[in-house]
Amino acid sequence: MNGVERICFIGAGSMAEAMLAGLLKKRRIDADRVSVFNRHKRERLDKLKGTYGVWIPENRGRAISEADTVILAVKPKDVQEALMQWRSFFHKGQRIISVAAGVSTDSVEKLIPAGIPVIRAMPNTSCTIGLSATALCAGRWAKPEDMEAARYLFSAIGSTVIVEEEAMDSVTALSGSGPAYIYFMVEALEQAGVEAGLSKEISRELTLQTLLGAAHMLMETREEPAELRRRVTSPGGTTMAGLEELKRRQFDEAVKSAVLRAKSRSRELGSLLGQGVK
């Protein structure tokens, strides 16, 4: 018994779709047991219903109260409004999983009736294909079985780790936002290949396979990235020349700054909750 029989998504954006696509693909739940709604965009709901067969409830309050697991997938700035709007339908027999960046379990708990288990989760969009890296942390009312239920769901769509809440802003900056950093790197590599004289198609194919191969090397050998890098880098060779250029332009510093800035933005998003600031 995993305790997940009915899921209600509040929010129908890219994260909700990525999660429900992954959960349905892995058959963790049947589509007719998943309800999804948003604020305004009816055509978006029709599209999700057409693609996945999920239930678009007419009575949203009922969909919330009938769910054992409510996934809050609205933007951080909309969390307060959404919780105030739907709070009367929440009850202690269910759990709320919030994926909102920067929003603490404490902030969520303060906006809903006392005693309802809250879990904060930070997946990433790779959950669409079952390859998210998700971190979970428990709010004050979340029991071990609630964490088990959350793990049951998120383990279907990638790997899971349980962390203390104070780590969640760092997690958000690293693995929540992380796919975008990698895609940016891929864009840059692809473009560089074109500027070096390759066709766009060949450049993309070589870039993607290089990324895939490097990721598998890291995962399968579990060797240090620095050691794997060393093996590519022949003394006086091409890689050394390329890496010197990346170092000269402080590539590692740029990556560090990106993660630290994203972390502080996660904190800002949490602290702006309820202040009407976007």
Ligand SMILES: NC(=O)C1=CN([C@@H]2O[C@H](COP(=O)(O)OP(=O)(O)OC[C@H]3O[C@@H](n4cnc5c(N)ncnc54)[C@H](OP(=O)(O)O)[C@@H]3O)[C@@H](O)[C@H]2O)C=CC1
């Ligand atoms: N995108 C990502 O990679 C990741 C995102 N997250 C988090 O996931 C959350 C959602 O992000 P994302 O999917 O990108 O955002 P989107 O803007 O794509 O989706 C937000 C959804 O919330 C709905 N919504 C807003 N207010 C309400 C309300 N009061 N009641 C019901 N639905 C409401 C919107 O409806 P409508 O369109 O009708 O206004 C929309 O469907 C964010 O908090 C983000 O921090 C976490 C990890 C990764």
Ligand SMILES: O=C(O)[C@@H]1CCC=N1
């Ligand atoms: O950019 C954002 O705020 C969200 C959270 C992590 C990934 N996307």
